[in-house]
Every structure is written in structure tokens, then in C-alpha cells.
Amino acid sequence: MRKSLCIVVLLLLPGLLSAQLTAPKKSAQLPIIDVHVHAMKASPGVPPLCPWFLRNMPGGDPNSPPPSFLSTGCAIPLQAAHSDKEMQDSIMATVKRLNMTMVVYGDAGIIRNWKKVAGDRIIPGIGVSSPKDMSVVAFTDSLSSGFYKVMGEVAPQYQGLSPSDMSLDGYFAAAEKLNIPVGIHMGTGGNGMANLTSPKYRASMGDPLLLEDLLARHPKLKVWVMHAGYPLVDNMIALMGANAYVYVDIAGLIWSYSQVEVNAYLKRLVQAGFGKRIMYGTDMLIWPKLIETSLSIIENADYLSEEQKRDILFNNAVRFFRLDPEKFK
Numbered sequence: 001m002r003k004s005l006c007i008v009v010l011l012l013l014p015g016l017l018s019a020q021l022t023a024p025k026k027s028a029q030l031p032i033i034d035v036h037v038h039a040m041k042a043s044p045g046v047p048p049l050c051p052w053f054l055r056n057m058p059g060g061d062p063n064s065p066p067p068s069f070l071s072t073g074c075a076i077p078l079q080a081a082h083s084d085k086e087m088q089d090s091i092m093a094t095v096k097r098l099n100m101t102m103v104v105y106g107d108a109g110i111i112r113n114w115k116k117v118a119g120d121r122i123i124p125g126i127g128v129s130s131p132k133d134m135s136v137v138a139f140t141d142s143l144s145s146g147f148y149k150v151m152g153e154v155a156p157q158y159q160g161l162s163p164s165d166m167s168l169d170g171y172f173a174a175a176e177k178l179n180i181p182v183g184i185h186m187g188t189g190g191n192g193m194a195n196l197t198s199p200k201y202r203a204s205m206g207d208p209l210l211l212e213d214l215l216a217r218h219p220k221l222k223v224w225v226m227h228a229g230y231p232l233v234d235n236m237i238a239l240m241g242a243n244a245y246v247y248v249d250i251a252g253l254i255w256s257y258s259q260v261e262v263n264a265y266l267k268r269l270v271q272a273g274f275g276k277r278i279m280y281g282t283d284m285l286i287w288p289k290l291i292e293t294s295l296s297i298i299e300n301a302d303y304l305s306e307e308q309k310r311d312i313l314f315n316n317a318v319r320f321f322r323l324d325p326e327k328f329k
């Protein structure tokens with residue numbers, strides 16, 4: 001038995017060696033754009049995360065302890081970064097290795113640090129979700145500085161506000177005037193967002209059709225719906241059908257809901273004809289491996305052609321953000 005194994009190995013060895021010597025160089029990693037990344041400070045004690053944990057939403061009771069936002073009951077949970085430096089080093093290494101560009105929102109200091117390391121691979125964004133965040137004048141000044149290229153993440157849903165609420169109109173008007181694309185959170189809220197951290201959160205305010213008045217008031221505003229309006233796919237399709245410039249990203253849902261559900265949602269958007277308007281996004285938070293976790297969904301999607309994958313991972317974002325494809329070569 002042992003001898004015959006040796007013979008097989010000896011017979012195969014020359015072939016393996018020559019295959020190694022003549023193997024073509026691995027082709028360069030094609031560029032990827034992640035349109036939904038949060039730059040946040042690391043905070044101690046953040047638990048590990050099990051991807052696709054929202055496949056199970058256990059029933060609870062208001063008189064019992066609240067449901068946990070995350071779940072850690074899986075074989076290999078993703079570890080949270082323990083410091084800002086660990087977070088930065090990990091993300092920047094992945095950005096380089098996977099030839100990524102990221103649209104980034106959140107802590108201005110962290111965004112500047114990342115930009116110092118990664119330059120044009122970091123596209124800064126600034127969001128307003130309520131008039132209490134900052135005045136229209138301060139927001140317009142920030143956009144006019146030229147540092148911020150994107151308005152996002154705008155998340156009025158957490159305040160129980162419609163994106164078409166007039167209290168936000170001045171901010172959108174500024175973005176329209178300055179030709180700044182806007183990303184608006186619509187949809188996902190996990191299991192019990194209204195019970196846990198955001199009592200004003202309303203599922204109904206995530207209805208993509210609520211964008212219609214805003215879009216009508218600002219015909220030059222370029223809007224993408226973050227989280228693709230999950231789970232209201234019919235209304236998402238109706239809105240995109242009526243408004244030819246609206247795109248979506250698939251951030252957040254891609255690593256939180258069950259993989260069957262994520263794939264069904266993405267497939268539905270593609271089969272409805274919107275493969276050219278879906279952008280890749282992670283909703284990267286404090287767990288750096290969310291990048292690879294999210295990419296695995298696209299890479300393993302047997303219902304997408306290679307061309308459709310490249311559209312989602314890169315081409316659609318280049319078109320939406322009016323980037324120069326030559327700069328990625």
C-alpha cells in the first residue's frame with residue numbers, strides 16, 4: 001500500500017514540478033469598490049460576530065432581557081479590532097491585497113488617517129440624518145471644502161423620519177447643487193432595532209417609495225439606496241423602474257441575513273433587470289474580516305455571470321460616482 005503510494009507520488013512529481021515552473025503568473029487582482037464602509041473608533045469589549053446571524057430571530061418577551069443584537073454561537077466568529085491601529089492596519093492591508101477602493105463615512109480623524117495611508121483608495125463621505133446633526137450652512141461648508149466627495153450615510157429612518165421629510169431638504173439641495181452623490185439608509189434594522197437601541201426607528205420609513213418626493217424635488221440629485229431597501233424588493237424595483245438614476249448597495253444584509261435570503265434578494269434585483277445598478281458594499285464596522293465574508297457571497301453566486309459580478313464589484317460604482325476607470329489600471 002505504502003509502496004504503491006510512493007510510486008504514484010514519484011510518477012506525479014515531475015508533472016507537478018513542471019506545472020509549477022511553467023504556471024502563468026497569477027493575474028493581477030481586479031479592482032473592487034466598496035461603497036459602504038464605516039470608519040469608527042475601536043471600543044474595548046466589542047464581542048466577536050457570527051456572519052449571517054439574522055437567519056434566526058428568536059421570539060422574546062418585553063418583560064425578559066432584550067434579544068442580543070449579535071450572535072456568537074458559530075464555529076469561527078469574526079474578531080473585533082481591539083484598537084484603532086489594529087483596525088487601520090488590518091483594513092489597509094486588505095485594501096492593498098484586494099486592490100480595493102472604499103467610500104468611507106464616520107469619524108473624521110479616522111478617515112483622514114486612512115486617507116494618509118491609502119490616498120485615492122479612500123473616498124470620504126459625510127452624512128446628516130437629522131437637522132440636529134449640523135446646520136445646512138455647516139454642512140454646505142464641509143462639502144465645499146472638497147475633502148468630502150459623497151453625502152452619506154444619511155439615515156433618517158433611525159429618527160422615524162422619511163427621507164423626503166422637508167427638514168432634510170436643505171441638505172439634499174446642497175448636495176444636488178455641488179454634484180455630490182447621496183447614499184440613504186433604507187431597510188435593514190436587524191432583529192428588534194426599535195426595542196434595542198433606536199426607539200424612534202420605523203420599518204415603514206425604510207420603504208423605497210418614500211424617496212419619490214425627494215427625487216421629484218431634486219431631479220439632478222444622484223441617490224443610491226443603501227441596503228437595497230431590504231426586504232421591500234417590490235417597492236425597490238418599482239422605484240428604480242420609475243427613476244432611472246437610482247442605484248442600490250447590498251451592504252449590511254450581505255453578511256447578516258441568511259445566505260439563502262441574501263442570494264434570493266440579489267437574484268431578484270438582477271432578474272428584474274437592475275444588474276447595472278447594484279453596487280458592492282460591506283457596511284464594514286469593527287470586524288475587519290467582514291470584507292472577505294461579504295466578498296464570498298458575490299464570488300460564490302452561481303446565478304451571476306462573471307460580467308455581472310464585475311459590474312457589482314466595480315463597474316457600476318465607477319459609473320455611479322463618475323470615477324475615471326483609467327485611474328484603476
Ligand SMILES: [Zn+2]
Pocket residue numbers: 153155185186226227252
Ligand atoms: Zn445603513
